[in-house]
Amino acid sequence: MMQLESTINGRCTQLEVNDNELLLDVLRDHLGLTGTKRSCEVEVCGACTVIVDGLPVSSCMLLASEIDGAEVVTIEGLRDTTFYERAQEVFTRHATVQCGFCTPGLLLTLWSLTDGRLGPLRDLREELSGNLCRCTGYQSILAAAEELTS
Ligand code: FES
Ligand code: FES
Structure with a gap:
């Protein structure tokens, strides 16, 4: 497990995540931000797109640990x-x-x-x-x- 802190939809958010946990799972399952959709899970469809530090990324391919210190925007934001x-x-x-x-x-x-x-x-x-x-x-x-x- 690791602790991380990032700004999610304008709010400073502290999280405890597994090393291999995907950002998509953390957003949907830990934070209830289910506007981020799961579909192909192989970075093809874009349904899971979120913005990290100003750029669109596929949250199905990004480890949650990688958003430590980052600014994340989901559709709810x-x-x-x-x-x-x-x-x-x-x-x-x-x-x-x-x-x-x-x-x-x-x-x-x-x-x-x-x-x-x-x-x-x-x-x-x-x-x-x-x-x-x-x-x-x-x-x-x-x-x-x-x-x-x-
Ligand atoms: S679920 Fe299709 S790109 Fe992530
Ligand atoms: S996937 Fe149905 S409106 Fe785009």
Whole structure:
């Protein structure tokens, strides 16, 4: 077991985790942050995406011990932001959400882009290539992403 401290959704959080415990399991099972989804578990689908120190990462591939001292944002951390409010409106208008399983990861990736990471030569298809949608709603996802990041 190891003790760690990190900022999760703006709150200083102390945790005791096993050395081999995944961040995905800690977020869902220890902290009840179930907006982070488990799907492929092999860093392909992006359903488990969270933001660590400003960058999207697959929490199914990151050991919880690696977030010691880091800043982590999950979908629950966006709820009170103007980005989330706008995203709800834009995603609804473009009918972007079908089953919704990919949506938290998509929103977190887009939020990280609007937070200054998206350069003038942006390529949204490339940026979102790590977030798969099994309902195959890519046209509406891209349309919503364009609007949210412009
Ligand atoms: S569950 Fe982590 S990338 Fe698919
Ligand atoms: S809306 Fe179902 S996986 Fe994307």
